[in-house]
Amino acid sequence: MNYPLIAFEEEIRGEIERILGREIEIPVEIPYEERGDYAVPCFSFAPISKKNPKEIASQLVDEMKLDLGRAEQSGPYLNFWIHESYLLKETVGRSLEEKFGWFEQKDEKVLIEHTSANPNAPLHVGNARNPIIGDTVARIFKRLGYDVTTEYYVDDMGRQVAILTWGLENLSKKDVEEVERDKPDHRLMVYYQKASKLMEEESVKEGIHDIIRLMESGDADTIERFKTNSELVLSGHNASLKRLNISHDSFKTESSLILEGKVREAVDALKKVPICGEDEGALYIEWDGNRVYLTRSDGTSLYPVRDIAYHIEKTERTDRLIDILGEDHKTHALSIFKALEALNIEPSPEFIFYSFVSLEGEKMSTRSGRSVWLDGLMDTARQRAEEEILARRDDLKHDDVQDIAEIVGMGAVRFNVIKVQPEKPIDFRWEEALNFQGSSAPFVQYSHARAASILRRWGGDKDELTSVDPTLLDCEGEIKLVKKIAQYPRVLLESTTSPHLIANYAVQLAAEFNKFYRDHPVLQAEDNKLSRLALVLSSKNVLKEVLDTLGIIAPDHM
RNA sequence: GGGCGUGUGGCCAAGUCUGGAUAUGGCGACAGCCUCCUAAGCUGUAGAUCGGGGGUUCGAAUCCCCUCACGCCCGCCA
Missing domain, CATH: 1.10.730.10 (Isoleucyl-tRNA Synthetase; Domain 1)
Structure with missing residues (x-):
């Protein structure tokens, strides 16, 4: 059973189409209150019915048979009022029950990825925009009848985590800033911030690169340390999100993708597609002048291909794929889209991008501490x-x-x-x-x-x-x-x-x-x-x- | 330089995709409303060249072109 205003709109469209005798785009709009619940300007019908808009409006209003409301002509416009008794019964009656606004359950899964923040620092107000949008979108899709899953992609093998890990293993409490809050993400962040600053020194940079190399070579111990540290920070993120009534149905770690061989599979598959090229042993995909590298010359994988592998994996368990991403990820997102398209894998990912939150006109940054946590x-x-x-x-x-x-x-x-x-x-x-x-x-x-x-x-x-x-x-x-x-x-x-x-x-x-x-x-x-x-x-x-x-x-x- | 996005009263937003009849709210300002179901509310007043210019159209905040300002991206980082 349809909701009354939706049913009325469908009836109006159906009647206009019937009278005009063909399928045409019908501009149904919501006018100023005194002009009714819906209005249809008839200008756009003029070319097909070869009359002036006023005459069309007049013809439509004469021939229209509406059960759910009434129509009135106002010059070249039609104004519509829904029958109040129908509206009142359907609306008040149904909203006395819970779940007003929910639609019939459909057999369609949607996987919404949101938050996916770097596990090296607490969430600040800037990246909080992501989970708030993502969780709300998930709630909307549930009401529309979808089978919704929300997921957090944990980038536990990235450079940020390497810097954090180096800091934790090479700095002591007296080296770092005082922790403002007794929470794991805040406790660990100060080591990241300090290590990040120290990277200007060549020896520190080398040390960090050493553990990145160890991680990439698949060293089990290093991967384990990365995982441990990022999970600690992640637990802090989850605690913050819980206060906002946000939780994820599942978490997918980058490390698990690598260990399951998904990244290798993606690289092998992409090698065969036309948009893929090679530059001194490094693979890339290229379209419209954009080039995104997938692997380094030494064969190790880069972030884009790992995310492509993740998206391929996601398509296996859903009918619709939605990502909430910051606007800095637009090109990256397009590369995922192009890669899946080239591989002929469906569904195509859909993206919701959001702009950044600035603080007094300047961008928030974890590294500098210029953030509102x-x-x-x-x-x-x-x-x-x-x-x-x-x-x-x-x-x-x-x-x-x-x-x-x-x-x-x-x-x-x-x-x-x-x-x-x-x-x-x-x-x-x-x-x-x-x-x-x-x-x-x-x-x-x-x-x-x-x-x-x-x-x-x-x-x-x-x-x-x-x-x-x-x-x-x-x-x-x-x-x-x-x-x-x-x-x-x-x-x-x-x-x-x-x-x-x-x-x-x-x-x-x-x-x-x-x-x-x-x-x-x-x-x-x-x-x-x-x-x-x-x-x-x-x-x-x-x-x-x-x-x-x-x-x-x-x-x-x- | 190229690509993407944003620009609406003093401030913050809606409307832009799908062009239509008086550009919609909030904050702040000013003037009012608690003997009456919670005044975190309500009513009224002032305040807008819809960034600027051109074009398309019967009609443009909305579409097209140009231009300015701001943000983001343009790494064998993530």
């Missing part, structure tokens, strides 16, 4: 939330304040990252990141808490509300709120590669609820108290559902 941001956000709660509530228990502060703080962090379109750059500002009003998670959470509060004071059984007649809701503010709720499934369909749309919608929904809250007393209502209560429960469910799509928890108290 995610852990620090989360602590500050939580603390800010606690202050806000204490400033307006004195009736909450200490533990409740702590719980709410964590929920609100983490929500604010996730929201402020996800609300921006991925390809737009973010210049990190504390006052922006800790904004708790307007377009923010706390704004949405607050509406949810208000709805929860009404239901709590009412104290009735929710089952009483399922038999309520939603068509008793007839005030403008009530209808507007229902329409906003009804839009959610459509928003989900649009948001797969644009997760910021969900954040946008969340704010609109909360704002609409707040207006309803202001104008329509629920518990004091005379005739339609139960139908309003039903609307409050609907709103609460959908607010919670939308927040859950964003990985944000909906508190009952704030």
